[in-house]
Amino acid sequence: MANKHYGMVIDTKRCIGCHTCSVACKLENNLPDKNWWNRTLTVGGEDMDTPAGVFPNLKMGFITLACQHCENPACVKVCPVGATWKDEATGIVMQDPSKCLGCRYCMVACPYTGVREFNFEEPTYATGFAVGSIDAPIHEKSTVEKCTFCAHRVVKGELPFCVEVCPARARHFGDLNDPESEVSQLVLNRSHFRLLEEKGTEPSVYFLT
Amino acid sequence: MxxxxxxxxxxxxxxxxxxxxxxxxxxxxxxxxxxxxxxxxxxxxxxxxxxNAGEQIFSGVCKPNCFSACGLNVHVRDGKIVKTSPADFPDKKFNRICLRGLSHVQRTYNPERIKYPMKRVGERGEDKWERITWDEAITLITDKWKQIRSEYGDYANSMITGSGSYGAIQNMYKRLRNLIGGTALSYDVDLGSLLGLNRVKGWEGLWVGSDEADIVNAKTFIGWGSNMTNAQIQQWHFLADAIEKGTKVIAIDPVFTILASKADEHVSIRPGSDPALILSMMQVIISENLHNVPFLLAHTVAPFLVREDTGKFLRMSDKGVEPIDGPLDAAGKPTKIDPIAVWDPATNTAVAVNSIETPALEGVYEVAGIKVHTAFELLKKEVNQYPPEVAAKLTEVPEETIHHLARVSADTPVYHYVGFGAQAYDNGVHSAHAVATLAAITGNIGYPGAHVGAQITFYTNTNPKFLAPTDSKGGTISNLVYRKVLKTGTFQGNPYALKSLLVIYGNPANTLPDTNEWINEFNASFDLVVVADMTFTDTARYADIVLPVCDWFETLDVVANSQHYHAQISEKAIEPLYESKSDADIVRMLADKMGVGEYFTKSDEEYLDEFLSSPKSEEFGINVKNLREKKRIRYMKEPFISCEGNVFLTPTRRMEFYVENPTPLASSDEPLDIEREHLPRFFPPVEAWPDNSLYKKYPLVLLSERPRFRVHSQWYDTPWLRELEPEPFVKINVKDAAARGIANHDYVEVFNDRGRAVVKAVLTEGVKPGAMVFAKGWQRGQYKEGDLSELATSKFDPFGVNSSFMDELAEVRKWNGKV
Amino acid sequence: MTTTTVNETPKKSNLPVWLVVSGLLFLLGVFAWIIQLRQGVGATSLHNLNAWGAYIAGFIFFMGLSAGMLVLGSLPILFNLPRFRPYAKLAAFVALASLVVGGLFILVDLGHPDRLWRLVRFGNLGSPMLWDLLLTVAYLIVATVFLRRLMTVKSDDALKPIALLAFFAGLADGLTAFVFATQVGREFWFSAVQPIAFFVAALASAGALLLLLMVGLKAAGYNVLECCDLAPLAGLTAATVGLGLLLNVSELVTHWFSRSTNALEIVNAMLGSPLFWVEVIAGIAAILLLLLPATRLQSGWMAAGAVLALIYLAAKRLLFVNMGFAVQNINYAGVQIAPVGGYTPGLVELGVILGLIGLFAFLLILGFNNLRLAPTARS
Incomplete structure (x- = not known):
């Protein structure tokens, strides 16, 4: 069976920066307090939900930023122990906390600011118990973690949780190797960009404009 | 695609x-x-x-006052809720959840939940408590209630119900109140748009609008003071679909909202001037002959002759035509038909409406010695006061923009989406009255894409007998009126002592205007304040007794109020935590001690069914049994078009932009200016206007927005949402800040004569100069000092009886306290 | 060259005191490290947007020191440079001690030092970090053998093969630079000049430390080298410090010239960092002290020059690491995932660093006391 190349397509025309995907990620993956794998960012002024420009000529938009599951991932190349690797069958870049040395080289290597997070201390949870999916990734002190495209859901044939919940219907997920897939069609037919394309990492996340 | x-x-x-x-x-x-x-x-x-075999999924409903009523799957593992996810609706376009719905685990298991009944031991508001038993709490409350009842009368016990739940089970409290004859303090917010729209469109329901999916049929979507992408997140994707299909978007707002950022045009309007803009647009439309004459003649009161002396419609009897006998009314009583008169230009006489094809639209006439104008003539006269060159000064919207907006509005169908921004001023009724009139003169209503309205639906197909089993009812006083009632001890000339207050589903000390006044008045007047809630809100902290209420997923409820016209079941997913009890059980305990226990002997399920029972509910199969099986049942035809086929539930069955008998939404002691209310008019906000004497001292208008991080004050202490938005802030225009030496992220003191608060300043070009905006719902302890809800005025327009949340002036200065 | 008297039995009176002091410092470091292990790397000031800091700077510094020492130790043997020859043994020993300390800097930086064995079992040869670790092991072997040979073999000719190996090992310090210079995501690091810059800095650190040691050891009565013998070392140190500063200028000019937003941000961040100014001022002062006729070759001034050169290098290394994080490639407003403001090493980090420096001093003193490392005069 041909390998898949899972990718995400985010429609910035639809995205309203509501943070639902970010919170969904926290819930589904039982993320520790203060830990965000998927952040909603305002492309505009200095603060969240503020525009760029001078009144009344203003501009404001949003992107969400998580692991870009690059085809040429900088993180995988530098990990000294293979704790982060690219799954050949799906194109998903995985991260295994149980193998991680905690050297943070992957965080240094990744050009996408802040998509990898290190558990600097013992993870804490406001609810006091594990929430989200039963097969949510584990979270270990002194290890690096990041978005897995909800691989635990993908293996069950489900969409990443952030895609399922998006109130704006701005997020799409699918196989970029399949020219008929919704994501391939969107990328084919809509103008788009990828983040930091000049870095040559070949990210698998597309932003429609 | x-x-x-x-x-x-x-x-x-x-x-x-x-x-x-x-x-x-x-x-x-x-x-x-x-x-x-x-x-x-x-x-x-x-x-x-x-x-996973041990993971159970229950049907839940997220039921705060955001109108979305998201259907949830509530995932339970080992007796604990571990996740909420979007549940399937019969039509998946309604599947929905947002950041708040996804953080329920943190609300249910919030360590700050009230765990036991508590009795105040310090001063009110001092936040010192002693744990008591349920029995003690109920006895304390009911003993006091009985004493007050015998001393002052039934009405002296009052109850205020906030918007904290859209569930049906809360009606148990109303049943109890009616049985013991207490007074309801109504939570009067956003009624400006309700009255303004419904007086023109007819009483179709509360803020009823066409299906959101209908936006796609509109050429243009105009958002009037709407923060849709934050306050009503779930409606956005329908608009986004429409945009993809070519619908143009115009956002009219003093704030560069996210909706504005998505719009083709953002019209930055002076706060509180919306009626002037709309009147001016109508002036352009009429002067350029863009108004829809056939529609005006057939479906509005435009041709109706209005008596100059009384302001009433001219009836045929006024010119001596005897009324004829009509059919018996619903009560079996005989009726008379006395048609309203219109002018027949062919014969130059006043004739009965509907007796001719084309009555005169305009003109001033004399009939039987009575001077009359057509209603349209009066409207024209009104709007002619606001040509764009005049309105531009009032609204700070350029003349050419007004012309352009007028032409766009006349190019129907247009989806006028009436947000709650423009109506939160003293003239708020008129902003909605005006926009509904705009729809009337352009015939922009009742067919796909043509729409004027807001969008919430309260399920009204219910059984009134459930609420008042003995037919006796308590009184109702608006929360805005009640402050004066407390001060004077009278209401409408009669003695009216309010002595106890039960607060349910609400946080009035935080979410109502002028919270200092609110707290001071009730502190001075009430012998007993009881708050039933899940957490120690600002209001709970001022209570004498607090009762721990169950979380939404610890008890059975049915939620039929929503934007999507579905009734849904919210099942009990887990056992109540701590000593919390369901509202139904609290009511039962109170009722027992008040001697009306016999009305509360049935199960929750039976009472829900009893409340919901009505011919309509039967038609749609809405009852607990069916809901248990189907989870979500639609009760509106699809697509639903508001006023479809030009059916208007007004007294004249036409769009009444001229209101013959203006009626206030609630009684107050304030004088009524009937003349003003006949037509949409512009008059300045009561405070937030440059002419106001306070303007010199307080030159900034303080606006508030309903953020996505809370629903009013709910979710105020949810950790994930506080990570996203850690503390209150006020957005200030860069120039206004510079003039005051305020740098970005400085702590500033925002103040006026009513109150003050210290918050972080966020400098932005996204707020119109002269305005500031803050996100509502932070609790007192979350501010450095004070609370921004102190600043809002409790003055109100006696017709709308509406909280004028934005009609407030303030000043801001750098705060020099210790951060 | 004149014959120098060599004190083969050094006075030990001062050294035990320093041994105790450095030992205590080391214990302090161990204590700080234990705190860090218990609490997590969060005990340091590192955060998600500044994932590396003073430890990595320490690692670069000591790896460079070791490389520089190997070069300084092997050069005179390879190329018959008698004026440098006296320090060979000392340099080789310092190289060895710096390696140990440099390696430990990596260890203390790890979140999971207990998983170090994975490097052996699951090592990813593609990772520059692994290249560097392999290099460290190679250094360790080479330096040990080199030192051993220096101590035992009399003939320089016989030393040549191992010296050659040591020399190349020293040159390979550039590999450490590859840990950084290969990173497309870090604009400041991503530059082919870094391996050269690292090498220059390595020589400077070795030169400066040797100078300091020579002056210090003389004061301690350990050896009695004449001052003038330090001239070439002082010259080398000044030259490499100067070269390093020139490379800084070159970095600034190339970034500034591009005018790209990121590059300008880097320039601003550099100029705005106190470390940059410490680096520039200490560097220039060091050069002046080492070269100006009024001060050159006077023990006190020379020591001061050497210390300033070392400060210059420490600042340079810390700045280098920080500058990798100075510009966020994607810098939009959103939920805060890191503290506001830049990175400054915290107490725990300073404790650990002091401890490792203490260990370094401890190892050096131990070596001076127990091995015959003193420069020996040759006719």
Whole structure:
């Protein structure tokens, strides 16, 4: 069976920066307090939900930023122990906390600011118990973690949780190797960009404009 | 992408990967690869199969006052809620959840939940408590209630119900109140748009509007003071679909909202001047002959002759035509038909409406010695006061923009989406009255894409007998009026002592205007304040007794109020935590001690069914049994078009932009200016206007927005949402800040004569100069000092009886306290 | 060259005191490290947007020191440079001690030092970090053998093969630079000049430390080298410090010239960092002290020059690491995932660093006391 190349397509025309995907990620993956794998960012002024420009000529938009599951991932190349690797069958870049040395080289290597997070201390949870999916990734002190495209859901044939919940219907997920897939069609037919394309990492996340 | 695919996209989203065979693909490669491909997952999924078997999913409803009523799957493992996810609606385009709905685990298991009944031991508001038993609490409350009843009368016990739940079970409290004859303090917010729209469109329901999916049929969508993308997140995707199909978007707002950022045009209007803009648009439309004459003649009161002396419509009897006998009314009483008169230009006489094809639209006439104008003539006279060159000065909207907006509005269909921004001023009724009139003169209503309205639906197909089983009812006083009642001890000339207050589903000390006044008045007047809630809100802190209420998923409820016209069941997913009790059980205990226990002997399920029972409910099959099975049942035809077929539930069955008998929404002691209310008019906000004497001292208008991080004050202490938005802030225009030496992220003191607060300043070009905006719902303890809800005025327009949240002036200065 | 008197039995009176002091410092470091292990790397000031800091700077510094020492130790043997020859043994020993300390800097930086064995079992040869670790092991072997040979073999000719190996090992310090210079995501690091810059800095650190040691050891009565013998070392140190500063200028000019937003941000961040100014001022002062006729070759001034050169280098290394994080490639407003403001090493980090420096001093003193490392005069 041909390998898949899972990718995400985010429609910035639809995205309203509501943070639902970010919170969904926290819930589904039982993320520790203060830990965000998927952040909603305002492309505009200095603060969240503020525009760029001078009144009344203003501009404001949003992107969400998580692991870009690059085809040429900088993180995988530098990990000294293979704790982060690219799954050949799906194109998903995985991260295994149980193998991680905690050297943070992957965080240094990744050009996408802040998509990898290190558990600097013992993870804490406001609810006091594990929430989200039963097969949510584990979270270990002194290890690096990041978005897995909800691989635990993908293996069950489900969409990443952030895609399922998006109130704006701005997020799409699918196989970029399949020219008929919704994501391939969107990328084919809509103008788009990828983040930091000049870095040559070949990210698998597309932003429609 | 074409619409068909788009639609399929929704329907198949969840099954998408299954269809594409991903499971098989991954599994195969997991087995075959040399690398540790998704190995951890494979290992985990073995554990998961065992554990998943023990995971139960209940049907839940997220039911705060955001109108979305998201259907939830509530996932329970080991007796604990571990997750909420979007539940399937019969039509998946309604599947919905947002950041708040996804953080329920943190609300249910919030360590700050009230765990036991508590009795105040310090001063009110001092936040010193002593744990008591339920029995003690109920006895304390009911003993006091009985004493007050015998001393001051039934009405002296009052109850205020906030918007904290859209569930039906809360009506148990109303039943109790009616049985013991207490006074309801109504929570009067956003009624400006309700009255303004409904007086013109007719009483179709509360803020009823066409299906959101209908936006796609409009050429243009105009958002009037709407923060849709934050306050009503779930409506956005329908608008986004429409944008993809070519609908243009105009956002009219003093704030560069996210909706404005998505719009083709953002019209930055002076706060509180919306009626002037709309009147001016109508002036342009009429002067350029863009108004829809056939519609005006057939479906509005435009041709009706209005008596100059009384302001009433001219009846045929006024010119001596005897009324004829009409059919018996519903009560079996005889009726008379005395038609309203219109002018027949062919014969130059006043004739009965509907007796001729084309009555005169305009003109001033004399009939039987009575001077009359057509209603349209009066409207024209009114709007002619606001040509764009005049309105531009009032609204700070350029003349050419007004011309342009007028032409766009006349190019129907237009979806006028009436937000709650423009109506939060003293002239708020008129902003909605005006926009409904705009729809009337352009015939922009009742067919696909043509719409004027807001969008919430309160399910009204219920059984009134449930609320008042003995037919006796308590009184109702607006929360705005009640302050004066407390001060004077009288209401409408009669003695009216309010002595106790029960607060349910609400946080009035935080979410109502002028909170200092609110707290001071009730502190001085009430002998007993009881708050039933889940957490120690600002209001709970001022209570004498607090009662711990169950979380939404610890008890059964039915939620039928929503934007999507579905009744849904909210099942009990877990046992109540701590000593919390369901509202139904609290009512039962109170009722027992008040001697009306006999009315509360049935089960929750039976009472829900009893409340919901009505011919309509029967037609749609809305009862607990069906809901248990189907979870979500639609009760409106689809697509639903507001006022479809030009059916207007007004007294004249026409759009009444001229209101013959203006009636206030609630009684107050304030004088009524009937003349003003006949037509949409512009008059300045009571405070937030440059002419106001306070303007010199307080030159900034303080606006508030309903953020996505809370619903009013709910979710105020949810950790995930506080990570996203850690503390209150006020957005100030860069120039206004510079003039005051305020730098970005400085702490500033925002103040006026009513109150003050210290918050972080966020400098932005996104707020109109002269205005500031803050996100509502922070609790007192979350501010450095004070609370921004102290600043809002409790002055109100006696017609709308509406909280004028934005009609407030303030000043801001750098705060020099210790951060 | 004049014959120098060599004190083969050094006075030990001062050294035990320093041994105790450095030992105590080391214990302090161990204590700080224990705190860090218990609490997590969060005990340091590192955060998600500044994932590396003073430890990595320490690692670069000591790896460079070791490389520089190997070069300084092997050069005179390879190329018959008698004026440098006296320090060979000392340099080889310092190289060895710096390696140990440099390696420990990596260890203390790890979140999971207990998983170090994975490097052996699951090592990813593609990772520059692994290249560097392999290099460290190679250094360790080469330096040990080199030192051993220096101590036992009399003939320089016989030393040549191992010296050659040591020399190349020293040159390979550029590999450490590859840990950084290969990173497309870090604009400041991503530059082919880094391996050269690292090498220059390595020589400077070795030169400066040797100078300091020579002056210090003389004061301690350990050896009695004449001052003038330090001239070439002082010259080398000044030259490499100067070269390093020139490379800084070159970095600034190339970034500034591009005018790209990121590059200008880097320039601003550099100019705005106190470390940059410490680096520039200490560097220039060091050069002046080492070269100006009024101060050159006077023990006190020379020691001061050497210390300033070392400060210059420490600042340079810390700045280098920080500058990798100075510009966020994607810098939009959103939920805060890191503290506001830049990175300054915290107490725990300073404790650990002091401890490792203490260990370094401890190892050196131990070596001075127990091995015959003193420069020996040759006719």
């Amino acid at each position: 074409d619409n068909e695919k788009r639609k399929d996209g929704y329907i198949n989203r969840r099954d998408f990967l299954k269809v594409s065979g991903a499971t098989a693909g991954v599994a195969a490669v997991v087995g075959a690869s040399r690398r540790p491909v998704l190995r951890t997952l494979e290992e985990v999924s073995v554990q998961q199969q065992a554990a």
